[in-house]
Amino acid sequence: MKVDAFEKLERPISAFDHDDHNDKAALEDCSVCHHVYEDGKLVEGESSEDQACADCHTLKAQGSQPGLMMAYHRQCKSCxxxxxxxxxxxxECHVKK
Ligand code: HEC
Ligand code: HEC
Ligand code: HEC
Ligand code: HEC
Known part of the structure; x- marks a missing residue:
């Protein structure tokens, strides 16, 4: 998964085949990953699937909103x-080609 917001990459690009991954993991609810928050609270049933994570998550954290690398790591790894x-x-994610 190539993310342009990281300018100079320290690691090989992470493996993530969106549709194949979500089929295998049986993830039907898009908002599990494409979430929407309002005043720091998760809005149930609303999805931000038309946005990249980087549209909200800047490289540096903003308050309780994690920075971009942490956003990916926390979401991917915690599940x-x-x-x-x-x-x-x-x-295992940053696989050398
Ligand atoms: C579950 C998968 C996963 C694991 C495990 C993981 N990463 Fe990542 N990491 C990602 C994703 C997705 C990105 C977003 C950019 C990309 O696709 O490479 C990322 C981005 C990064 C970035 C910022 C982009 C760059 O290459 O400079 C660094 C640095 C990084 N990871 C290092 C690590 C290190 C060190 C570990 C182990 C402690 C680790 N990652 C474990 C998925 C993972
Ligand atoms: C396991 C987490 C996960 C699930 C579940 C998921 N997605 Fe995604 N999706 C991602 C990630 C990560 C990206 C890459 C975002 C980025 O570039 O920062 C992405 C990207 C997208 C994009 C491209 C967005 C853009 O403009 O960059 C679309 C469209 C999308 N997903 C739709 C969906 C839909 C529709 C569903 C539900 C059927 C869904 N996704 C479920 C993780 C997920
Ligand atoms: C529409 C804006 C928006 C988009 C798009 C978005 N986020 Fe977030 N995210 C937020 C906000 C705001 C918070 C902070 C909530 C708080 O204050 O605790 C957050 C919190 C998080 C957290 C910490 C809380 C938790 O759920 O564990 C993670 C991890 C995270 N985002 C990952 C991601 C990933 C990965 C993507 C892309 C698939 C993404 N976010 C897309 C706005 C967004
Ligand atoms: C809500 C849960 C969840 C989230 C979030 C999630 N995964 Fe997964 N992922 C899974 C499950 C479950 C599997 C095992 C699927 C199977 O049984 O083969 C998996 C498997 C994988 C694999 C192994 C190959 C494959 O496609 O099956 C990779 C690579 C992977 N995930 C990367 C990621 C990355 C990168 C992210 C973050 C952008 C992410 N995952 C977010 C649940 C999740």
Whole structure:
């Protein structure tokens, strides 16, 4: 998954085949990842699927809104840890080609 907001990459681009990933993981609710917050509270049932994470998450954190790298890491890894499925080690996502 190429993210242009990171200018100079320290790691190989992470593996993430959107539709294939979400099929395999049986994720039907888009807002699990494409969330919407209002006054710091999650708005249930609303989705921001027409926006990139970087549209809201700047490189640096803003208050309780994590910076862009942390946003990906927290969202991706917390679900993998909770569901005990999916990669959590650096090299499993940032795979050298
Ligand atoms: C496991 C998390 C996850 C789920 C579930 C998910 N997406 Fe995504 N989606 C992403 C990520 C991550 C990106 C890349 C965003 C970026 O470039 O920052 C993305 C990108 C997109 C984009 C391109 C957005 C853009 O303009 O950059 C669309 C459209 C999209 N998703 C639609 C959907 C729809 C519709 C669903 C539900 C059927 C869905 N997604 C479910 C994680 C998810
Ligand atoms: C429309 C704006 C918006 C978009 C788009 C968005 N976020 Fe967020 N996100 C927020 C806000 C605002 C917060 C902070 C909520 C708070 O104050 O606690 C947040 C919080 C988070 C958090 C910490 C809370 C949690 O859910 O664990 C993570 C992780 C996160 N976002 C990841 C992502 C990822 C990954 C994407 C892209 C798939 C994304 N966000 C897209 C606005 C957005
Ligand atoms: C809400 C839960 C959830 C979120 C969020 C999530 N994943 Fe996953 N992911 C899974 C599950 C479940 C699997 C195992 C699927 C299976 O059974 O093969 C998985 C598997 C994977 C795999 C292994 C190959 C594949 O496609 O099955 C990769 C790579 C991966 N995830 C990357 C990511 C990245 C990168 C993100 C963040 C942008 C992310 N995941 C967010 C649940 C999630
Ligand atoms: C679940 C998958 C996943 C895991 C595990 C993971 N990352 Fe990432 N990481 C991502 C995604 C997605 C991005 C967004 C950019 C991309 O696609 O490479 C990212 C971005 C980054 C970036 C910013 C872009 C760059 O290359 O400079 C760095 C640095 C990074 N990760 C380092 C790490 C390190 C170090 C670890 C282990 C401690 C790690 N990541 C573990 C998915 C992951």
């Amino acid at each position: 993998h840890i909770e569901s005990k499925k999916g990669p959590v080690a650096c090299g």
